[in-house]
Amino acid sequence: GAVVSQHPSWVICKSGTSVKIECRSLDFQATTMFWYRQFPKQSLMLMATSNEGSKATYEQGVEKDKFLINHASLTLSTLTVTSAHPEDSSFYICSAYSSGETSYNEQFFGPGTRLTVL
Amino acid sequence: AQSVTQLDSQVPVFEEAPVELRCNYSSSVSVYLFWYVQYPNQGLQLLLKYLSGSTLVKGINGFEAEFNKSQTSFHLRKPSVHISDTAEYFCAVSYTGGGNKLTFGTGTQLKVEL
Numbered sequence: 040g041a042v043v044s045q046h047p048s049w050v051i052c053k054s055g056t057s058v059k060i061e062c063r064s065l066d067f068q069a070t071t072m073f074w075y076r077q078f079p080k081q082s083l084m085l086m087a088t089s090n091e092g093s094k095a096t097y098e099q100g101v102e103k104d105k106f107l108i109n110h111a112s113l114t115l116s117t118l119t120v121t122s123a124h125p126e127d128s129s130f131y132i133c134s135a136y137s138s139g140e141t142s143y144n145e146q147f148f149g150p151g152t153r154l155t156v157l
Numbered sequence: 158a159q160s161v162t163q164l165d166s167q168v169p170v171f172e173e174a175p176v177e178l179r180c181n182y183s184s185s186v187s188v189y190l191f192w193y194v195q196y197p198n199q200g201l202q203l204l205l206k207y208l209s210g211s212t213l214v215k216g217i218n219g220f221e222a223e224f225n226k227s228q229t230s231f232h233l234r235k236p237s238v239h240i241s242d243t244a245e246y247f248c249a250v251s252y253t254g255g256g257n258k259l260t261f262g263t264g265t266q267l268k269v270e271l
Contacts, residue, residue, distance in 0.1 A: 043200075071257065082247060082261045083201075132200050136257060144257055148193075148200040 041067045043135050045149035052123055053157055060118045060152045062133035068113035069135035073146065074106075077130040089116045123156045130154075159184040161250050163262035170238055171270055178233040178265045180222075180248030190231040191249040191259070192222055201247065207231065218242070243269045 042065040052058050062072055071090050075083040087097045087108050095108035105127075107119040116135075120127050130153050134146040162181045170176045182188060189208050193201040205216025212224040222233045231248060248262040 045200075073258070080264075080266075082263045083259075085258060085260075088256065088258070130198075134201075145203065145206070146257060146259065148202070150200040151198070153198065 041065075041135075041137075041147045043069075043133065043147045043149040045131075045133060045152050047152060048150065049153040049155075051155045051157065054124050055122055057119055057121045058123055058154060060120075060131055060133075060154070062116045062118070062135065062149050064114045064135045064137075064147070067135075067137050067147075069116075070113065070138045072110060072116040072133055072135045074108060074116075074118050075132045075134070077132060077151075079130075083132060086118075120154065123154070125156045128154055128156045159186075159188065159250055159252055159260050161248050161260055161262035163248055163265050165265050166263065167266045167268065169268045169270060172240055173237045175236050176234065176238050176242075176267065178246050178248075178267065180231045180233065180262060182229050182231065182248075182250045184229075184250065184252055187253045189251045189253070190222075190224060191251070192216065192220070192231075192233050193247045193249060193261075194218075195245045195247065195264075197244075204233070204246075238267070238269050240269050240271070242267060 044063045046061045074086045077083045086101045087095045089095045089108050089110040091110045097103045110116040132151040134148045136144040136146045191206045192204040205214045207214045207224045215221045246265045249259045
């Protein structure tokens with residue numbers, strides 16, 4: 040299967056600072072990337088859909104000014120948590136797929152980034 | 158709106174015993190169904206998926222699932238589990254025309270014991 044990487048795998052930051060997380064598709068061009076958030080022992084919650092070259096579409100309840108998403112190329116999307124606070128501490132996972140002719144395009148998931156805000 | 162229910166938050170089972178992890182969904186339109194596995198501090202790995210065709214789907218690591226439209230279920234089964242199967246399992250649904258968005262269940266922790 041296709042490979043998606045995330046960097047960093049974990050990060051600790053002070054409250055009030057901003058943190059950038061990268062999501063890369065290593066061996067395919069990702070027309071669309073998704074960003075998820077997962078709290079301990081809970082499910083994945085979709086935060087936003089990122090399409091290359093256009094603005095991200097955020098799910099209801101997700102602050103777009105706090106979680107900045109940029110999909111600058113077909114292999115890279117970034118999530119920036121601005122002015123992070125302890126409640127932003129979570130496991131952030133991205134997924135990516137390349138649109139094709141089939142009715143469904145499989146998403147490939149990154150390994151996740153553990154963010155801890157002190 | 159679509160939703161996914163995984164009734165069992167934890168399932169303990171002895172090694173080499175069979176296991177079934179339950180998943181029910183609700184949707185007013187046709188759906189695609191998935192099972193993912195997540196090991197601690199890792200991303201998700203696709204176990205199997207149902208898009209169309211045969212309702213019995215075989216996946217990796219000896220897992221299989223059966224799509225039952227009348228009961229809106231997609232239960233995951235394995236005839237004989239191994240210690241290495243200990244992980245979190247997520248059922249997910251995507252509806253046709255939904256832009257590939259996945260809705261996840263709350264997950265089932267499978268704990269395989271000796």
